[in-house]
Amino acid sequence: MADLIVQIKNLSKAFTYKKVLDDVSLNVCMGENLVVFGRSGTGKSVLLKCIIGLLRPDAGEIYIDMQNVLRMSEKELNEIRKQIGFLFQSGALYDSMSVRENLSFPLIRNFKFSKKEVTDKVMHTLELVDLIEAVDKMPSELSGGMRKRIALARTIITEPKLMLYDEPTTGLDPLTTKEISELILDLQKKLNMTSIVVTHDLICASIIADRAIFLKDAKIMYQGTIEELTSSKDKFLQNFFSTDIIKA
Amino acid sequence: MKITNLKKGTTWNILNEYFSTIGGLSIFTMEFLKNFFKPPYDFGEIKKHMDELGVKTLPIVSITGFIIGFVLVLQSQPIMIRFGAESFLPSMVSLSVIRELGPVLTALIFAGRVSSGIGAELGSMRVTEQIDAMEVSAINPFRFLVVTRVIACTIILPILCVYVIFIAIIGGYIALILSQKMNFSYYTDSVLASLKFGDVIPSILKTYVFGFIVGIVGSYKGYTAENGTEGVGKASTTSVVLSSLLILLFDSVLGKLTLWLWPT
Numbered sequence: 001m002a003d004l005i006v007q008i009k010n011l012s013k014a015f016t017y018k019k020v021l022d023d024v025s026l027n028v029c030m031g032e033n034l035v036v037f038g039r040s041g042t043g044k045s046v047l048l049k050c051i052i053g054l055l056r057p058d059a060g061e062i063y064i065d066m067q068n069v070l071r072m073s074e075k076e077l078n079e080i081r082k083q084i085g086f087l088f089q090s091g092a093l094y095d096s097m098s099v100r101e102n103l104s105f106p107l108i109r110n111f112k113f114s115k116k117e118v119t120d121k122v123m124h125t126l127e128l129v130d131l132i133e134a135v136d137k138m139p140s141e142l143s144g145g146m147r148k149r150i151a152l153a154r155t156i157i158t159e160p161k162l163m164l165y166d167e168p169t170t171g172l173d174p175l176t177t178k179e180i181s182e183l184i185l186d187l188q189k190k191l192n193m194t195s196i197v198v199t200h201d202l203i204c205a206s207i208i209a210d211r212a213i214f215l216k217d218a219k220i221m222y223q224g225t226i227e228e229l230t231s232s233k234d235k236f237l238q239n240f241f242s243t244d245i246i247k248a
Numbered sequence: 249m250k251i252t253n254l255k256k257g258t259t260w261n262i263l264n265e266y267f268s269t270i271g272g273l274s275i276f277t278m279e280f281l282k283n284f285f286k287p288p289y290d291f292g293e294i295k296k297h298m299d300e301l302g303v304k305t306l307p308i309v310s311i312t313g314f315i316i317g318f319v320l321v322l323q324s325q326p327i328m329i330r331f332g333a334e335s336f337l338p339s340m341v342s343l344s345v346i347r348e349l350g351p352v353l354t355a356l357i358f359a360g361r362v363s364s365g366i367g368a369e370l371g372s373m374r375v376t377e378q379i380d381a382m383e384v385s386a387i388n389p390f391r392f393l394v395v396t397r398v399i400a401c402t403i404i405l406p407i408l409c410v411y412v413i414f415i416a417i418i419g420g421y422i423a424l425i426l427s428q429k430m431n432f433s434y435y436t437d438s439v440l441a442s443l444k445f446g447d448v449i450p451s452i453l454k455t456y457v458f459g460f461i462v463g464i465v466g467s468y469k470g471y472t473a474e475n476g477t478e479g480v481g482k483a484s485t486t487s488v489v490l491s492s493l494l495i496l497l498f499d500s501v502l503g504k505l506t507l508w509l510w511p512t
Contacts, residue, residue: 052384078386092381094373106385109392158385 003030004066005129005162005194006051011060013046020046021057030161031137033188035205036222038215039240044198045089045213048164051196052086053077064162082110085160089167092153093139099126100111100135103154110158121157123163129153129183145176149183156187165197169204181207200228200232202241214240271492283388283395289397297400305408312357312499313412316349317341325427334428337436343421346443350413351451352499355458358405359491363466367487368395368469371480379469379471389458390433398463405459406452442505446510453500458495465491 006028013021020043028034038044051062053069062069065082065239072080072138076149094102103122107113113121126132129149141149148168155163168184169177181204188195199205205212206226212221214229214237222237230241269428320341370393373379382389421435466487473483 054383056378078388081386084384086384090377090379090382092377094378094381095376096369098373106387110385120265246259 003014004028005030005064006196007061007066009045009063010058010061011050011059013050013055013057013211017216021050021215024060024215024218024220026213026220028192028194028196031192033185033197033208033210035209035212035226036196036198036215037200037212037240039077040200042215043065043218045166048086048166048196048198052081070147074139077121082158083161085158085163087148087153087155087163087165087168087199089170091139091147093147093151093154095139096141098135099131099137099139099150101140102139102150103157106154106158108122119122125153125157128187129158141192145172145180146174148172148180152180152183156193161193163193164205165195165199165203167199168197169199169201174203176202177201178207180204184208201240202226271464272472273468273490276462276471279390280386280394280398280464280467283391284399286391290392293392293396294399294403297397298404301362301365301400302408305358305500306411308361309357309408309412310353310415312353313350313415314414314419316353316439317345317416317421320344320416321420321423322347325424328493331457335438336436337424338420341370342417342439342442343447345413345420347447348451348453348499348503350416351455351458352495353414354409355455355462355499356407356492358401358408358459359462359465359495360488362401362495363469363487363491364464364484366401366466367393367470367473368480368484369466370394371473371483374471374473375476375479382490394467396470397467398460401463401466402456402459405462406455409452444510446506450502450506450510454499454506457498457502461494461498462491463496 004027006026008024008026011021011024011026012019020041024043024047036044036047046055050057051064051069053072057070057152064084067076067080069077069080084112093099094105097105100122103125104118107118107121122135123132126135129152131146131149131153134142134150139150142150152168163184165184171179172180181201184195184197185208186203187193193206197204197208209226212224212226212229216222216236222232222234229237232238270446321337324340325334325337328337328340370379373393379393379501417439421430421432424435425431469483469487469490473479475482
């Protein structure tokens with residue numbers, strides 16, 4: 001059990017009248033890429049936000065690196081957050097800052113790097129996402145795919161151990177989706193990270209996933225490899241995956 | 249806690265909105281105070297906001313200040329002449345502008361220009377998850393976004409107010425010399441001679457309170473915005489309405505307090 005990085009025990013969360021997570025338990029091993037499937041509004045993003053501490057669950061426990069994040073002080077939680085990256089669906093780039101400032105912001109605020117070290121790290125990370133020419137652009141000057149890449153660069157610049165992706169390929173065309181998914185996989189291998197990816201996108205999932213779970217009616221209904229889920233005889237899963245077309 | 253299932257437009261819903269705003273703003277202010285007394289301070293950001301807020305408001309407050317002094321003299325001159333009290337015009341201008349018109353009008357214009365801007369900016373950051381992005385990066389967004397803006401507003405408004413008072417007195421002089429001869433040094437002597445401690449210092453001090461109101465209300469409305477772009481618009485508008493109301497309310501309270509402490 002020593003290689004477990006995330007352990008979720010009996011997690012429940014409800015909003016006003018709707019239960020979105022009900023007694024969910026889940027383990028994620030170090031270096032694993034887990035994909036979370038589910039229809040819209042089934043609590044996938046809520047699960048990620050509970051892990052990072054943006055939302056507080058109604059019941060249950062969340063352990064990251066064997067530490068219960070729900071019993072931590074704000075200071076302790078921030079120390080854990082420095083080891084986690086979170087890629088938002090919209091990218092959430094700071095639109096009043098240039099790409100350079102977006103990337104250097106977490107480094108300047110959380111670490112004691114010299115000016116030169118910060119610049120080197122920014123340029124190196126932009127090189128990893130193949131967008132070095134965008135360093136002095138503003139987020140409004142970037143395309144959807146570029147914004148996703150820059151957001152990804154900002155997230156990995158602190159070299160987190162665990163990456164949480166909230167629908168990383170939503171709104172992108174199939175080719176860009178494939179590029180971004182391959183980039184995520186490539187970075188995961190280079191930086192030796194663990195990933196939890198929330199997505200509806202089968203192209204993205206088939207490239208990234210080692211294992212997948214499916215949330216339905218606020219519970220984990222199915223889990224297995226992508227092949228197992230897509231070839232399942234279950235009527236619901238067959239309907240869910242039938243609308244997706246995989247192009248190798 | 250706000251009750252969310254009330255029908256829009258009903259009395260209960262209006263009361264619910266009213267009390268949840270008062271409660272929310274009070275908790276937000278407490279959160280500000282908690283963070284305010286916790287160093288280190290982000291002086292770079294504070295300076296940046298002071299530059300932005302102060303410099304951008306300068307043209308509009310300059311025009312306003314000039315018009316206050318100019319119109320005040322134009323309107324009161326005939327009445328003062330009728331009572332043979334035209335020599336009191338400089339004192340009348342300085343007392344009206346310093347005690348009341350300067351601080352309150354500057355604060356209201358500042359609220360219209362700055363509070364709505366802060367509300368819209370933070371509101372847009374909230375709905376596009378930029379504030380959440382800061383939080384998950386282990387950066388305290390409250391300290392970075394709210395504390396710096398509120399401090400900047402609190403410092404910059406008194407400076408703008410002194411500037412507006414100066415411009416308004418100049419405006420008054422220009423209106424005066426259009427209709428009668430008056431030496432500038434006589435005018436300034438009369439202005440200064442009529443002023444006492446209780447006229448100047450409390451008036452300037454209350455602009456610190458107004459500046460704080462503008463900053464905290466704009467930040468509160470923006471920071472707690474929800475429901476997408478509609479929420480951003482609402483945050484911007486309600487920031488101006490609420491901060492203007494609070495400025496007028498606190499002006500009455502502080503005006504009464506000033507009279508009690510320094511009776512005329």
